[in-house]
Amino acid sequence: MKPKVKTTLIIGVCVLALLAAPAAAGMMSGGGMMDGGGMGGGGMGGGSGSSVIDPPAGAVFRDPANLTDTNPDPNVVEVNLDVKKAMINVNGVMANLFTYNGQFPGPTIWAKRGDTVKVHFTNSLPATTEKNILGFTRGITNLHTHGWHVSPEAPADDAHLATPPGGSYDYVYDHAFQESGTLNFYHAHSHGLVAEQHWGGLGGALVEADSAAEAAALAPYETHLLYLKDISLSGNAPTAYTSTMEYMNGKEGNTVMVNGQVNPVMTMRPGQVQRWRIVNGCNARFYRLSLQGHQLQVIGTDGGLLDKPYAQSEIILSPGERVDLLVKASATAGTFKLYSLPYNRGMMSSSAQITMMTVQVKGTKLDQPLPRTVNPTAVSMRGMDTSMMPKKTFTLSMSMGRGYINGQDFDVNPSTTMSTVGTYEVWTINNPTMMDHPFHQHVNPAQILSITGGDDKYRALYTTTPSWKDTIIVPKGGSVTMLVPVKDYTGMTMFHCHILEHEDIGMMGMWHIMDGGMPPM
Numbered sequence: 001m002k003p004k005v006k007t008t009l010i011i012g013v014c015v016l017a018l019l020a021a022p023a024a025a026g027m028m029s030g031g032g033m034m035d036g037g038g039m040g041g042g043g044m045g046g047g048s049g050s051s052v053i054d055p056p057a058g059a060v061f062r063d064p065a066n067l068t069d070t071n072p073d074p075n076v077v078e079v080n081l082d083v084k085k086a087m088i089n090v091n092g093v094m095a096n097l098f099t100y101n102g103q104f105p106g107p108t109i110w111a112k113r114g115d116t117v118k119v120h121f122t123n124s125l126p127a128t129t130e131k132n133i134l135g136f137t138r139g140i141t142n143l144h145t146h147g148w149h150v151s152p153e154a155p156a157d158d159a160h161l162a163t164p165p166g167g168s169y170d171y172v173y174d175h176a177f178q179e180s181g182t183l184n185f186y187h188a189h190s191h192g193l194v195a196e197q198h199w200g201g202l203g204g205a206l207v208e209a210d211s212a213a214e215a216a217a218l219a220p221y222e223t224h225l226l227y228l229k230d231i232s233l234s235g236n237a238p239t240a241y242t243s244t245m246e247y248m249n250g251k252e253g254n255t256v257m258v259n260g261q262v263n264p265v266m267t268m269r270p271g272q273v274q275r276w277r278i279v280n281g282c283n284a285r286f287y288r289l290s291l292q293g294h295q296l297q298v299i300g301t302d303g304g305l306l307d308k309p310y311a312q313s314e315i316i317l318s319p320g321e322r323v324d325l326l327v328k329a330s331a332t333a334g335t336f337k338l339y340s341l342p343y344n345r346g347m348m349s350s351s352a353q354i355t356m357m358t359v360q361v362k363g364t365k366l367d368q369p370l371p372r373t374v375n376p377t378a379v380s381m382r383g384m385d386t387s388m389m390p391k392k393t394f395t396l397s398m399s400m401g402r403g404y405i406n407g408q409d410f411d412v413n414p415s416t417t418m419s420t421v422g423t424y425e426v427w428t429i430n431n432p433t434m435m436d437h438p439f440h441q442h443v444n445p446a447q448i449l450s451i452t453g454g455d456d457k458y459r460a461l462y463t464t465t466p467s468w469k470d471t472i473i474v475p476k477g478g479s480v481t482m483l484v485p486v487k488d489y490t491g492m493t494m495f496h497c498h499i500l501e502h503e504d505i506g507m508m509g510m511w512h513i514m515d516g517g518m519p520p521m
C-alpha cells in the first residue's frame, strides 16, 4: 500500500502541473483545432464523464493503405518500411508527423501462417544529439511487431535493436507458428523514445490471413480496418512532452481519429454484415465503443479468432488491444453513431463521449446472417490443472515520475523473470495504483483466468470466451491472473504497461525464455 499513498500525493501535483502546461491550456480553449472537429475541451474531462465531443460527419471512411509485397514468392512477404517525418493532413491542419513511408497511419502489412516476412527497415529521421526530457537521444528507432508469435531474437522481434538516423536493418520473421486470423500492430520500441514517437504518428496494422475454415465463415463479409489514434497539435507538430506529469498520466489528444480521419462516414446496406478489425493505436486513451441501435459481435481478440460471435453492447479497448467485430446493420435505413462512451481509467484521463464514426445505413436490403461458427479450432485452456505450474506475481506501481514492476525501475534494475520454453505458467498482475494499466507481454499471448475489479462486461468477455490476450487491462485497485503458454521461441523479451509513457518511465520488465535442455548455471 506504500505506492498508493505516494500516488495519491502525486495526483494533487498532477492536476496543477497539467492545468498549468501550455498544451493543456490550448486544449481547453480549443485552440486552432476546432475546424470540423469541435474537439476542444474533450481531452480534459478529468473523469467527470460530462463532456461530449461530437464533430460533424466527415469524409467517406477509408481503410489504411496496404504495404506492397515486393517478393513474387507466395510464401515470402518482403516489404520496405522507412521511418521519416512527413506532412500529414490532421483534420485540416498540415502537421509534421513521425510516419512509416510518409503515411499515417502506417501501411498495413499482410502475411499468412507459414510465410517468411522480410522487412527492409530504414531510419530517415534527422540525425540529432538532442535528448528528450527523459534523457534519451532522439532519432533512434526500431520495429516491434506487437502480437506476433515470432522469435524475440535478432533478426526478428528483438526490441533491443536500435537503428540510428541514416541506418537500416533487415528484419526477418518466421510465421511457422503465427496464429491465423489475427490482427496485430507494429510500432517503435526504442526504450525512452517510444511514447513520443508513437504519439507523433508511428504505428500501423499487421494482418494475418484467416485459416481456410475462418475464411469460409468470414469471406461473405465486407471487411474494414479501423486504426484508432488521438493526437494534439501545437502549430504544425504533435504537442511536445514538457513534464514528467505527462509521462505519469499518459498523453491523450484532442483530435480523435479513425485511420487518420475525424468522424468518417461508413456506409452499410440494411441488414448487411461487416467485419471491423480495430486497433487501439493510442498512447494512453481508452475507448468504450458502442454503436447506436446495434450490437457488436466480437469474433476475435488479440491472439486469434473466437469459436463464434459474442454479442456485446460495448467494447472497451485500451492502448495496444485489438478486437475483431461483426456488425449487422439495422434492417431499416438510418444514421447511427459509433461512440466511444466515457470511461474513467483514473488520474487525469479524459472521460468524454466521443463520436468516432458515423454509420449510414442505406440502399438495397441485404439480409446477411451472422456465422454460427468462426474459428472451429479456438481453444480454451481454462480447464487445465494449474496446480503444478510455476506461479509469478508482478506488481505495478508508480511514484515520483517513475514506473515500476515489483518495485523495480527498468532503467535502474529491470525486474527479470525466467521461463522455460514448452511449459505453462500462471502470472498474476497486481495493480494497487489509482489508474488502470494495460499489461502487455511480447511473444506469447495468454488466456485470462480471472480479473478482479474493473468493468463487468470486459471481465466476462475475457474470462469466459476462448480468447487470447497479449494486452489486458489490470484495473485500478485490481488484478489479473492469466495462463501463459511459453511456446516455440527462446530469447530475451519483455512485458510492460502499454500506456507507452509508462513503459518509457520504467514500467517494463525482462522476460528471459530459456531452452528446457539448458538449465541456467
Ligand code: C2O
Binding pocket: 144, 146, 187, 189, 320, 440, 442, 494, 496, 498
Ligand atoms: Cu506494443 Cu512492447 O509493445
Ligand code: CU
Binding pocket: 144, 145, 146, 147, 440, 441, 442
Ligand atoms: Cu508488444
Ligand code: CU
Binding pocket: 436, 437, 438, 497, 498, 499, 502, 507
Ligand atoms: Cu501504466
